[in-house]
Amino acid sequence: xxxxxxxxxxxxxxxxxxxxxxxxxxxxxxxxxxxxxxxxxxxxxxxxxxxxxxxxxxxxxxxxxxxxxxxxxxxxxxxxxxxxxxxxxxxxxxxxxxxxxxxxxxxxxxxxxxxxxxxxxxxxxxxxxxxxxxxxxxxxxxxxxxxxxxxxxx
Amino acid sequence: xxxxxxxxxxxxxxxxxxxxxxxxxxxxxxxxxxxxxxxxxxxxxxxxxxxxxxxxxxxxxxxxxxxxxxxx
Numbered sequence: 001x002x003x004x005x006x007x008x009x010x011x012x013x014x015x016x017x018x019x020x021x022x023x024x025x026x027x028x029x030x031x032x033x034x035x036x037x038x039x040x041x042x043x044x045x046x047x048x049x050x051x052x053x054x055x056x057x058x059x060x061x062x063x064x065x066x067x068x069x070x071x072x073x074x075x076x077x078x079x080x081x082x083x084x085x086x087x088x089x090x091x092x093x094x095x096x097x098x099x100x101x102x103x104x105x106x107x108x109x110x111x112x113x114x115x116x117x118x119x120x121x122x123x124x125x126x127x128x129x130x131x132x133x134x135x136x137x138x139x140x141x142x143x144x145x146x147x148x149x150x151x152x153x154x
Numbered sequence: 155x156x157x158x159x160x161x162x163x164x165x166x167x168x169x170x171x172x173x174x175x176x177x178x179x180x181x182x183x184x185x186x187x188x189x190x191x192x193x194x195x196x197x198x199x200x201x202x203x204x205x206x207x208x209x210x211x212x213x214x215x216x217x218x219x220x221x222x223x224x225x226x
């Protein structure tokens with residue numbers, strides 16, 4: 001691997017900034033091929049950097065193909081937790097991350113999420129840095145110490 | 155973590171999965187948690203919270219007790 005930009009730590013930092021900025025600016029989490037092209041690196045180099053970031057719990061990789069599942073709070077796929085903000089649609093992997101999107105962006109947002117039980121759509125609104133409208137309750141099924149046993153089910 | 159219409163819906167969801175109820179938060183607590191966790195995420199000098207910082211955040215949001223213990 002190239003040693004430019006300070007080895008794996010330097011490259012990982014460069015990848016982190018690119019991935020999160022792209023996700024924030026476009027609503028789409030860039031995958032390795034796009035990141036490699038943008039940073040003029042090989043896809044293998046980018047995948048190594050992503051593994052490094054995932055090991056540090058900076059983002060979450062999909063279990064099979066090594067693509068990014070979530071650059072938290074931004075989810076790479078339609079998760080059902082929709083966040084309308086900044087004139088775009090974003091996705092969070094859970095209600096915590098969905099609330100984290102307007103925080104990270106510093107923008108107003110309307111969050112639509114299904115009831116975990118019946119699936120009925122529910123809505124929350126963030127305006128001027130405050131949660132101004134909400135409904136329902138949030139449930140954590142897993143105790144905090146075990147969140148990272150399976151971060152997809154907490 | 156999921157959003158539910160009510161505590162009744164939480165209990166029905168848990169029952170269907172043979173799970174015990176975990177912990178409930180108000181949406182406002184979830185908002186405060188998200189604020190503490192994600193406010194710096196896009197900044198170049200962002201770093202993960204330390205264990206102590208995470209514990210302090212949970213405490214600030216009113217999340218205390220064994221369920222929220224981050225240590226062994």
